[in-house]
Amino acid sequence: MEKAISGCFFQQMYSSLTSISMERDHMKDLRRYLVLKYIQYLVLSSSNAVSTLLGLLGSLYVTIILQSAKVSSKSTAVLIASLAKADILVSVSVAAEMVAWTFDVAISSPAFASALLQNLLTANAHISALLLSCVALEAYLITFFPTESRHLRTVKNARWTSRIIWLLVAAECILFQMDDLLKAGSTPAPICSPLVFYFSIRAAALLRSLSYFLGILLRIVNVYFYYKIFFSMSNRSTLKTK
Numbered sequence: 001m002e003k004a005i006s007g008c009f010f011q012q013m014y015s016s017l018t019s020i021s022m023e024r025d026h027m028k029d030l031r032r033y034l035v036l037k038y039i040q041y042l043v044l045s046s047s048n049a050v051s052t053l054l055g056l057l058g059s060l061y062v063t064i065i066l067q068s069a070k071v072s073s074k075s076t077a078v079l080i081a082s083l084a085k086a087d088i089l090v091s092v093s094v095a096a097e098m099v100a101w102t103f104d105v106a107i108s109s110p111a112f113a114s115a116l117l118q119n120l121l122t123a124n125a126h127i128s129a130l131l132l133s134c135v136a137l138e139a140y141l142i143t144f145f146p147t148e149s150r151h152l153r154t155v156k157n158a159r160w161t162s163r164i165i166w167l168l169v170a171a172e173c174i175l176f177q178m179d180d181l182l183k184a185g186s187t188p189a190p191i192c193s194p195l196v197f198y199f200s201i202r203a204a205a206l207l208r209s210l211s212y213f214l215g216i217l218l219r220i221v222n223v224y225f226y227y228k229i230f231f232s233m234s235n236r237s238t239l240k241t242k
Helices: 003-024 028-044 051-064 073-083 085-104 110-144 155-184 194-242
Strands: none
Touching: 003 051, 028 051, 028 073, 028 110, 051 073, 051 085, 073 085, 073 110, 073 155, 085 110, 110 155, 110 194, 155 194
16 A cells, blocks of 8 residues: 555656656756756866766756657757766766765775776766767857758767767776776786786876867867857847847
8 A cells, every 4th residue: 555655656746747847948958958067077177066966967857858759859969868878977986986985885896996986987077078069069060051061960970979989988998997907906917918017008198198188179169169159149139139
């Protein structure tokens, strides 16, 4: 009886949340979500607890509203959906740390676990920054080259772009994980040959430097795109009022 009552309660609560979501302007919500993500990954030098929590809640809400029939399945929606899924990596990292802290779980390989959790956060930041840049590029193309870029702004291309970004960042984090393990000395001796050790250290150092400069470049490019879009929209509004 109690299970039936609790089941009905949660079903009614879910239905009420869904109905509220259906009545809202989803496009405004998606724009607010993108603004939050731009602040979290391309404005702040590093995410803090507040921005991370807001980002997780925003991604959960966006995942729900993207299931709505009112949201058209366009390339931008595909990129935003992939952006929301990237926060799963943050959820896994936060949940693992909370479980280890709450239950005082003994970790057999603390160096591996610590490096893995840190690399999950790195993967989330890099995937999010690249996807946000793709959204900015698409907005720029829509504003200035709507007809010429139509064959590029397809759902298929957006899905392929998201997959390529995920694969590249996954390969990056695998290399970072190997580098962290070799530095910590937790890799077995037969695997940790001098050549592998040297290659891993050099490649990881080079990749970290490239990631840093790429992050700066992405910030500049995003500012340029939205600067051009903003003044283009302002000029159009001014012409309409005359």
